[in-house]
Amino acid sequence: MSPRRTGRRPGNPDTRESILAAARAAFAERGFDATPIRAVAAAAAVDPALVHHYFGTKEDLFRAAMAIPIDPAELVPRVLAGGRDEVGERMVRTFLGVWDSPAGTAAVALLRSAVSNQWTARLLREFLTTQILRRVVDRLDLDPAEVPLRGALVATQIAGLAMMRYVIRLEPVAxxxxxxxxxxxxxxxxxxxxxxxDGG
Structure with a gap:
């Protein structure tokens, strides 16, 4: 008798791909916050429980849909660990650690695609905004009215650094x-x- 398998079953590849395709379309069209699991399930013609079975949480589904090999929930605590006045430096260091690792290959491919593909650009924007930047700025006790601008400004630096270092390979930054x-x-x-x- 063969040993009993444990853990989540791999499931039908066609079903998984249908769910992922529906998730990509929904996240790109509606954004992360406005996309419930049940909407993805309906678009893929499956039960919502099956989506949870294959992918777990909505965050896990979003990461799988984008083929992101990193978990922001593991990275953000590194950025926030320590004094408030060093968050910027830790954020840059953490991002570089990911981009310089084997996982960075997928991130570079996603960045290249986002430059020429509006659909991928929307997904990448949603990922940066909801999965990374929001998790950081929400812990810094900032004026809520300033949060969107602050997050967007940080994104210009991080995305610009990634583009110059890994895609354009501008020296000596590269x-x-x-x-x-x-x-x-x-x-x-x-x-x-x-x-x-305000420039002050």
Whole structure:
């Protein structure tokens, strides 16, 4: 008698792909917050319980739909661990750690696609906004009215750094050490997070 298998069953590949296709379309059209699991299930013509069975939470489904090999829930605590005034530097260092790792290959491919594909750009925007930046800024006790602008400004720095270092490969940024980039770009990210926005 063969040993009994444990854990989540792999399921039907066609069903999984149908769910992922429906999820990508829904997240791109509605955004992460406005996309309930039941809407994805309806579009894929499956029971919502099956979506949970294959993918777990909505966050897990979103990450699978985008083929992101990282879990923001594991990264954000690293950014927030320590003093409030060093969040910008830790954010740059954490992002570089991901992009410089094997997981960064998928991230670079996604970034390249987002430049020329509006659908992918919307997904990437949703991922950065809801899964990473929101989780950081919500812990910094900021003026709620300033949060959208602060998050968007941080995104310009992080996305710009990724584009110059990994896609365009602009020197000396492309070959600079993570310590150098964290020390030089981190203060700008910090100002966008917690500094004055009126130029004062």
């Amino acid at each position: 070959s600079a050490t993570p310590d150098t980039l964290a020390a030089t770009i981190g203060p700008t990210v910090q100002r966008y997070l917690t500094g004055p926005l």
